[in-house]
Amino acid sequence: MASLPSPIVESPVETTGNDSRFRLILRRFLRRRLAIAGLSVVLLLFAFAYIGPHFYKWRYDQIDFEAFLQHPSATHWFGTTQNGFDMLALTMRGMQKSLIIGLIGAVLSTGIAAVAGATAGYFAGWADRAIVALIDLILVLPGFLIIAILSPAFHGRTWLIFVVLLAAFQWMITARVIRSMTLSMKEREFVYAARFMGVPDWKIIFRHILPNMSSFLIIDATINVSSLILAEVGLSFFGFGVQPPDISLGTLIGDHWESAQTANGYQFYFPAILLVVLVLSVNLVGDGLRDALDPNAGTAAGKGAGSK
Amino acid sequence: MTQSRPLLEVKSLSVTFPSEAGPVEAVRGLSYHVMPGEVMGIAGESGSGKSVSSLAVMGLLPRRARIAGSVRFEGEELLGRGDKDLSAIRGGKIAMIFQDPLSALTPVYTVGDQIAEAVQVHQTVSKQAAMDRAVELLNLAGIPNPRERARAFPHEFSGGMRQRAMIAMAIANNPKLIIADEPTTALDVTIQAQILDLLLKAKEATGAAIVMITHDLGVMAGFADRLTIMYAGKPLEAGAVDDLYYRPRMPYTIGLLGSIPRIDAAPGTPLTPIEGSPPSLTNLPPGCPFTPRCPMRVDLCRKVEPDLVRMNGSGEEHFAACHRSAEIEQKNLTGLDIFPAPADRTRDFSRVSDVPVLRITGLKKHYPMVRGAILHRRIGTIQAVDGIDLEIREGETLGLVGESGCGKTTTIMEILSLARPSSGAIEVLDRKTAGMTAQDRFQIRREISVVFQDPMASIDPRMPISDILAEPMLTHGVPADERARRIGELLKMVGLRPEHTSRYPQEFSGGQRQRICIARALALKPKLLVLDEPVSALDVSIRAGVLNLLEELKAELGLSYLFVAHDLSVVRHISDRVAVMYLGRIVETGEVNCVFNHPAHPYTQALLSAAPLPDPRKERARRRIILKGDLPSPANPPSGCRFRTRCQKFADELNDQQRQKCIDVDPVLCEHGNAGSDHRAACHYAEGGKLN
Ligand code: SF4
Numbered sequence A: 001m002a003s004l005p006s007p008i009v010e011s012p013v014e015t016t017g018n019d020s021r022f023r024l025i026l027r028r029f030l031r032r033r034l035a036i037a038g039l040s041v042v043l044l045l046f047a048f049a050y051i052g053p054h055f056y057k058w059r060y061d062q063i064d065f066e067a068f069l070q071h072p073s074a075t076h077w078f079g080t081t082q083n084g085f086d087m088l089a090l091t092m093r094g095m096q097k098s099l100i101i102g103l104i105g106a107v108l109s110t111g112i113a114a115v116a117g118a119t120a121g122y123f124a125g126w127a128d129r130a131i132v133a134l135i136d137l138i139l140v141l142p143g144f145l146i147i148a149i150l151s152p153a154f155h156g157r158t159w160l161i162f163v164v165l166l167a168a169f170q171w172m173i174t175a176r177v178i179r180s181m182t183l184s185m186k187e188r189e190f191v192y193a194a195r196f197m198g199v200p201d202w203k204i205i206f207r208h209i210l211p212n213m214s215s216f217l218i219i220d221a222t223i224n225v226s227s228l229i230l231a232e233v234g235l236s237f238f239g240f241g242v243q244p245p246d247i248s249l250g251t252l253i254g255d256h257w258e259s260a261q262t263a264n265g266y267q268f269y270f271p272a273i274l275l276v277v278l279v280l281s282v283n284l285v286g287d288g289l290r291d292a293l294d295p296n297a298g299t300a301a302g303k304g305a306g307s308k
Numbered sequence B: 001m002t003q004s005r006p007l008l009e010v011k012s013l014s015v016t017f018p019s020e021a022g023p024v025e026a027v028r029g030l031s032y033h034v035m036p037g038e039v040m041g042i043a044g045e046s047g048s049g050k051s052v053s054s055l056a057v058m059g060l061l062p063r064r065a066r067i068a069g070s071v072r073f074e075g076e077e078l079l080g081r082g083d084k085d086l087s088a089i090r091g092g093k094i095a096m097i098f099q100d101p102l103s104a105l106t107p108v109y110t111v112g113d114q115i116a117e118a119v120q121v122h123q124t125v126s127k128q129a130a131m132d133r134a135v136e137l138l139n140l141a142g143i144p145n146p147r148e149r150a151r152a153f154p155h156e157f158s159g160g161m162r163q164r165a166m167i168a169m170a171i172a173n174n175p176k177l178i179i180a181d182e183p184t185t186a187l188d189v190t191i192q193a194q195i196l197d198l199l200l201k202a203k204e205a206t207g208a209a210i211v212m213i214t215h216d217l218g219v220m221a222g223f224a225d226r227l228t229i230m231y232a233g234k235p236l237e238a239g240a241v242d243d244l245y246y247r248p249r250m251p252y253t254i255g256l257l258g259s260i261p262r263i264d265a266a267p268g269t270p271l272t273p274i275e276g277s278p279p280s281l282t283n284l285p286p287g288c289p290f291t292p293r294c295p296m297r298v299d300l301c302r303k304v305e306p307d308l309v310r311m312n313g314s315g316e317e318h319f320a321a322c323h324r325s326a327e328i329e330q331k332n333l334t335g336l337d338i339f340p341a342p343a344d345r346t347r348d349f350s351r352v353s354d355v356p357v358l359r360i361t362g363l364k365k366h367y368p369m370v371r372g373a374i375l376h377r378r379i380g381t382i383q384a385v386d387g388i389d390l391e392i393r394e395g396e397t398l399g400l401v402g403e404s405g406c407g408k409t410t411t412i413m414e415i416l417s418l419a420r421p422s423s424g425a426i427e428v429l430d431r432k433t434a435g436m437t438a439q440d441r442f443q444i445r446r447e448i449s450v451v452f453q454d455p456m457a458s459i460d461p462r463m464p465i466s467d468i469l470a471e472p473m474l475t476h477g478v479p480a481d482e483r484a485r486r487i488g489e490l491l492k493m494v495g496l497r498p499e500h501t502s503r504y505p506q507e508f509s510g511g512q513r514q515r516i517c518i519a520r521a522l523a524l525k526p527k528l529l530v531l532d533e534p535v536s537a538l539d540v541s542i543r544a545g546v547l548n549l550l551e552e553l554k555a556e557l558g559l560s561y562l563f564v565a566h567d568l569s570v571v572r573h574i575s576d577r578v579a580v581m582y583l584g585r586i587v588e589t590g591e592v593n594c595v596f597n598h599p600a601h602p603y604t605q606a607l608l609s610a611a612p613l614p615d616p617r618k619e620r621a622r623r624r625i626i627l628k629g630d631l632p633s634p635a636n637p638p639s640g641c642r643f644r645t646r647c648q649k650f651a652d653e654l655n656d657q658q659r660q661k662c663i664d665v666d667p668v669l670c671e672h673g674n675a676g677s678d679h680r681a682a683c684h685y686a687e688g689g690k691l692n
């Protein structure tokens, strides 16, 4: 009989480690051309808003006394306003604010949703009932109106209050989803294992439950960016949102919408078109992320073979 | 042998799926034939291609699968036929039974309608006649009150009942061939016995041949006439069951048989584990697929894939695919010759001390049954656990056995949550949980840890191994350098490489993950490990390794185990004492040999007789007690003895007067057999009948 080989020490079989998981997601994402296009446009718009001003000779608060209400030209690419401000500089400045509001608001809203939803789902009992009641309450409140009514209160103060308010009316649906995901996840054995080890509850939530929903949270935050930008624009348009001297795409559109029908329509169209392009691209990125992170929900081809 | 033509003839069947990682070769060159009226078994672990091959036969594979070879049914080629053609055969001449009947039954139609529809598709009969036939079939399938039950929806049926309904549907058109794909895997032992019994009856009633697909060599032994063992998409050995079980001629089959704990073997009989895990089906290397795990491999194995060749010594239809099977045959090698025998682990009972690590007295757990989302109305009480006593001493393994719904999960959840029980007491290391402060409870968690059934679900997939193993120590304030040292130590202890700490759980196979779970459970050097079905989610060939590891660890570290399982043979293999649970009560308990050799309670007797044995001759000769019906609802347990609705003794042996006692008086656990032994049973008419 041949000599026996020494016992084989078990070694990992599959090679889907975490970095290759990342690569897999990247590959899935890169496969979606629209998502790539969206991502490129979003990045370009960021560069436009934040880097653009450094390479442009007009500043947003600089008045050109020789050019009031001028159409786009070589000196003022997007033309000027009746007060002699440069439209391109204003648009870049406004885009900055809209982007940052969208981003902070989205992260904030998803964050609130995550904490509230996970708390409700994990602890059940009265905490759950209280949070669910709060969600139901805020859902029936007209958010737009309330922010509008409150807007005098943050007049002249930082626009951050406005962002917080926007987020406060945005998180509820997500929180509900997270709550039900938590309900099922807390029955998972690795959560039991942690509990029986003596890991404190809040650590379980932040170490085991929320990280396992990260795909969902990332997708949700991305989609929130576009809806928050739209909400900001809507409110600012009516003068309830971003307040002067701050400028956002919303205030720009609000200040110039009347010119849309006139020969000076450029004042309206530049910010408006950029807004549409921005929201559309963010949504494309969101869709692409969903397909990449959560292929079962999307259209990506089925995984592997069902060999059993 | 009769000279008739084979009913089904599969020749060099191969199935390939495209995937992101390259083509998955799920089946590679499978050939078999089925004669009319015989039972042909296909056995293999998950990923062996056994299910895929039968789906290919039925034409049920997704379109992206590439299928080659030939499948002839009654001489006619099935492969490449249109779906329409095949539908005429499917459900007519060939019927299929799946593992999960719920997915095979449409939830929105009643069971009766679905069977009637199956009848009407293949026979021209009136609606009423079809319905009558459906009721008749349900009756044949052993469903009580068939006329009434025919109007029920699938979700109103229990798992066993659904499988009965599936069988009723399968035999509706007198098929020539029934393909049963893991028909009993999701079911409890006693229900499994019912279903296997029913399948044999159905076979007799229709004269159909059966292709039986299962991973369970115990079930196969008593059921199949001939058997093909598959591994990594290939048949490795084929032949009559007796040849395969008594004269296996290739290392995988030999290893598989040696790695199954047997219910008729004394505790501690060594199992020969097969190292490693099955290969991935993409980019299979050339040569024998078993090479990396085979203790007999030679250079040739790596280069040339062996073909199935006829064995001369045994039956005329015995084939094996191994370069060295002639040698195995000649020298009549067995598992103990081929596989490195695990260290001798004769039981050392002297290690069992009298100090109890866990004591449970009169534990009850009742859940309110509520209805209504807003106004919670209490409509009853589920008596999940109803007064049980357990004791585990230091160094002892207590096996807790029972079928699903018996309350064993509730029991361990109660123990592990260390909460104040609603009734009764739980004492861990002599300290009652009821009086504990949060701080005490936290401290005591060091002493008791848990390993769950599903290793895929019980570790956080987002953490690298080092974090997973560090978590308990981090929680209990073990300093960082000590943690790092211990992690390496733990990995070595469970047979994994210490270098693997930065890897993620997805990179490990099921067996390896279970080892990680065990390592995590040992991190804080606990006294008691609660093992909740720790091997039942693992493949057969992997189980033995994990069981051996558990035994080694126990001997080395002086651990105590609470081993919860539904598989009696595993429990027998590993336990010192055993407690059998039924409907929230312990019905029999005692030293494992006493209970298994002389079961006193009728339920234990039935359980033991239903547990399949990987031994065809014994299996055929056995008298099997088939319990009637399903587990009653724990919300409304029967009066008197809880087992009486299914008790074979109550039904067959007792007279009316004796029966009345079972109905009126709740039996208590009382000593049985030799005085002084702790063998106790809760039955008025307990006896020491010897089984098998
Ligand atoms: S062919 Fe070689 S590797 Fe394969 S089972 Fe036989 S001896 Fe083992």
Ligand code: SF4
Pocket (backbone or CB within 6 Å): B601, B602, B603, B641, B642, B643, B644, B647, B648, B649, B650, B662, B667, B682, B683, B684, B685, B686
């Ligand atoms: S007490 Fe009666 S019904 Fe219960 S197990 Fe014994 S014989 Fe059966």
